[in-house]
Amino acid sequence: MVRRRGARENRREEILLAALDVFAERGYTGASIASIAERVGLSQQGVLHYFPSKDRLLAEVLRLRDERNLDVLVLPGEGGAITLETVAGLVEYNAQRRGIVQSFTVLSAESVLEDHPARDFFKERYGTSRAWMAEVIRAELGDELPAGLTPEQAAPLMFAVMDGLQLQWLLAPDDIDMPGLFRAFLSLLRARRSVSE
């Protein structure tokens, strides 16, 4: 059926990885198909042979990255449930993968623009992630968080801290201890209930 078994899929993945790099360096708007093609030794038309448009290429890049991220998150939790410690581990892992963090920071912010091809992707992603994170928090800390917070409030705050720290870290890696600050936030959530006066 297929000539060289999986040759097409290999080529496609090669292109996707190059595309992620270029998106990380220049953002989606600033990236050109030609520059991605150059990186894999193809012509611009060669890339478009595998992906019908720049939009679709972006969509597949995001899908692939999400799969891999899920691997990192789920693998350590093998056999056990995912905990806040697992999430802190992901932040630590990210601190060693600047390119990937940069691509997601830039692309997610870009996606808030009207008619951006990744808008729906990120909107849905945040929605489901928040619901899922709220359950992780509830499972570990219960319903009673400090200052009367609910897990449904803590979840969006958690992602806000992750994203916001990434931005500051990308601008000044030497000044920002991203994993340390994230753990500091976690300890804020884990603190025992407050004493009334």
Place this chain on the structure above:
Amino acid sequence: MVRRRGARENRREEILLAALDVFAERGYTGASIASIAERVGLSQQGVLHYFPSKDRLLAEVLRLRDERNLDVLVLPGEGGAITLETVAGLVEYNAQRRGIVQSFTVLSAESVLEDHPARDFFKERYGTSRAWMAEVIRAELGDELPAGLTPEQAAPLMFAVMDGLQLQWLLAPDDIDMPGLFRAFLSLLRARRSVSE
């Protein structure tokens, strides 16, 4: 001396406001000088008569916006010091100014890219803002924060929460109560010290 007193300055400001709008809609890379010019009824070269390059135009847009933001922050604190409540007020104010929030979210994320003209601006801005915010926190809450946090740790977390919430809010304004969640985070910082076991 000047023909129409301040005519030039008025025109410049007109252009800056239009530029902020376009940057908010398309980001810096995606925005064209021509589209900004169209909005003020000039040709592309008319805009370049007032600002020598796109880079410089961006620089002045950011400077102007920062001034205005400072006004909002300082005005309510008239006579008194700036408090965490003032900051919460700024978040509330932002929740009514989608365009401005969007422009800053997109531009700050874009600025992490190599050779981006706004890189230094945002890097410096975050640096000074963190130092300043740490002092606001220390003045109001002292050195003893929940979970053993220092004001120097709380400050970057605070900006992370602000920025991260903005991103989620821009993607799903109906799902995210930005000011409410920010206040929830503040209450985490204000909670009394934990009871050991």
Place this chain on the structure above:
DNA sequence: CTCGCAACCTACCGACTATTCGGTAATCGT
């Protein structure tokens, strides 16, 4: 009333953009 300059404009440049069309060469199953 004239000089000079500010405020624009048209015209243009070279480079780059995503995408389409029409090929060619290699390789596959048969």
Place this chain on the structure above:
DNA sequence: ACGATTACCGAATAGTCGGTAGGTTGCGAG
């Protein structure tokens, strides 16, 4: 060996980009 399919590439399309050069117009100062 042969038709079909795949994997490309060259060239062209129809723009857009930021920026420059060189003008024209109209107002203000002298």
